Amino acid sequence: MPKNKPKVKEHRIERDWCKGCGICVHFCPKNVLDLDNEKKVMAARPEDCICCRLCQFRCPDLAIEVVCED
Amino acid sequence: MSVRDYLRERFFPHMWCPGCGHGTVLNALLRAVEKLGLDKSEIVMVSGIGCSARISGYVDFHTMHTIHGRALAFATGIKMSRPELSVLVPMGDGDALAIGGNHFLHAARRNIDLTAIIMNNRIYGMTGGQFSPLTGYGCFGTTAPYGSVDHSFDLVELSTSAGASFVARSTTYHVIELAGIIEKAIAHRGFSVVEVMSQCPTNFGRRNQAGSAVEMLETYRKQTVPLDSEAAQTSPEKIRRGVFVEKKRPEYTEAYEEMIRSATGES
Secondary structure, eight states, rough: OOOOOOEEEEEOOOOOOOOOOHHHHHHHOOOHHHHHHHOOOEEGGGGGGOOOOOOHOOOOOEEEEEEOOO | GGGGGGGGGGOOOOOTTTOOOOOOHHHHHHHHHHHHOGGGGGGGEESSSSSGGGGTTTBBEEEEEOOOOOOOHHHHHHHHHHHTTTEEEEEEHHIIITEEEEHHHHHHHHHHHOOOEEOSSSBBBBTTTTTTTTTTTTOOOBBTTTTOOOOOOHHHHHHHTTSSSSEEEESOHHHHHHHHHHHHHSSSSSEEEEEEEEOOIIIIIITTTTSHHHHHHHHHHHEEEESSHHHHHHOOSSEEEEEEEEOOOOHHHHHEEEEEHHTTOOO
16 A cells, blocks of 8 residues: 655744745745745645655755644 | 754844855754754753854753854863763854864864764855865955965864764755764764854855855755765765764763772772
8 A cells, every 4th residue: 555645734934034045945846835025935836745844954044844744 | 842942932033144054054953852852951052153153042952152162162161060961062164173173173082972063164154254274275255365275174084083983974955864963973972073064155155156055055965975875986076975983982071980980999
């Protein structure tokens, strides 16, 4: 039986902490994230998220947390 | 515990520039501490001066923000009096190897159980981009407007020959590897050195046409190879990452206790 793919519940974003460096946007393997017009990160295509959490781990501002279903 | 429980959130957003690698080091460090299940009160973080040193303000451990280059000297005192605590010493490349070069060598020689995390951004960022001992030949800084004529230390070789019993290198691109290495370094009994290549887009990147933070991370991805990989054999010009040294050597505070016991006739 293949393991169920982890599903994302929410991308929890601290807008005040995000400095808009774009590291998470560039390195997301599924192109889930974008910067909005205030240069803050937003989950533009959350349905594509595979819960790898690389955005959360690379964020220098600790501004994004990927909450997944168990 | 979640990673956020180890933060002093009241000081956020932090003072580092957009895209600065030091925040990613903080991120990985907190994950390593969480994985080890350490309690906040079991950890002391001691830092010196510089952008890197500001990390001690953001973590909710016991923290000391001390003087330039001398974080290891303060940390040695703490470890000698309270050897049961985990003592973490984040430093910048200039803090550790120029101003504090002598303390660094002797802490490694003694093999005292401290975890030195050297956030190597190859520049003095806070004071405006002066070249450091790791800037590298030909690279630019405000004090090297025509390129530096100084060659860099190889931090891994330096720490190894000085006697550190755990020596590793990673980057702020390789974040899963980085957290794993920091975890091993904290758990290691003896002097551990972790060099983290950490981008400074503001003061190193701009003067050296290294591009944005994203481009600097791409460079780390392309220009480094795992130590035991085939690529490390076929591309010797690339920078190697991984754990270079992990060995058992008598630890300083234990040896000191032993000396006290033998001198006072207790066995």
